[in-house]
Amino acid sequence: MVDIIQSQAVKKGLQLxxxxxxxxxxxxxxxxxxxRQVLIxxxxxxxxxxxxxxxxxxxxxxxxxxxxxxxxxxxxxxxxGIAKTELEEIFQPFxxxxxxxxxxxxxxxLALTRQxxxxxxxxxxxxxxxxxxxxxxxxIPVQTTENSKSVAxxxxxxxxMDSTNLNKLGWCRxxxxxxxNAKF
Numbered sequence: 001m002v003d004i005i006q007s008q009a010v011k012k013g014l015q016l017x018x019x020x021x022x023x024x025x026x027x028x029x030x031x032x033x034x035x036r037q038v039l040i041x042x043x044x045x046x047x048x049x050x051x052x053x054x055x056x057x058x059x060x061x062x063x064x065x066x067x068x069x070x071x072x073x074x075x076x077x078x079x080x081g082i083a084k085t086e087l088e089e090i091f092q093p094f095x096x097x098x099x100x101x102x103x104x105x106x107x108x109x110l111a112l113t114r115q116x117x118x119x120x121x122x123x124x125x126x127x128x129x130x131x132x133x134x135x136x137x138x139x140i141p142v143q144t145t146e147n148s149k150s151v152a153x154x155x156x157x158x159x160x161m162d163s164t165n166l167n168k169l170g171w172c173r174x175x176x177x178x179x180x181n182a183k184f
Contacts, residue, residue, distance in 0.1 A: 017055070017057070027144060034116040034120055050079040055075070068142065078133040079133050
């Protein structure tokens with residue numbers, strides 16, 4: 001799936017960007033499978049709907065406390081945008097946007113994405129303007145720790161993510177690699 005997203009971006013000549021602020025905790029406990037699926041869904045949609053320009057992923061953290069933080073994830077694209085009247089509809093099952101988008105899939109991707117985010121205790125919203133692109137914002141509470149072993153042994157079905165090793169999140173720093181070498 002990841003190779004498909006990357007190859008679609010390369011075929012379209014899109015630039016893939018990654019950015020994160022220094023407040024993102026090094027280790028965070030979250031449901032890695034759900035978080036990965038959410039990211040793949042949002043990034044895949046962004047690449048599919050963007051004909052020129054870029055798709056970017058940005059990580060931030062706020063409300064940092066010794067053992068918890070709110071992880072803020074932003075997926076932004078330079079697509080044609082979504083009409084204000086369609087913004088809430090896109091999270092409904094089996095909904096697909098109007099005739100200006102190619103009809104691929106079942107229309108379940110964003111509905112499942114919202115459910116996964118809510119199951120993780122988070123929120124998701126979208127801001128878009130026709131002709132300007134779309135920005136999906138997620139806020140997910142995570143528990144933080146100083147090392148990966150304490151997180152991994154505490155809850156076996158949740159995996160620890162090391163935010164300094166961006167390949168574990170499935171992306172790479174723009175400065176270290178060209179956007180065409182991004183790996184998930």
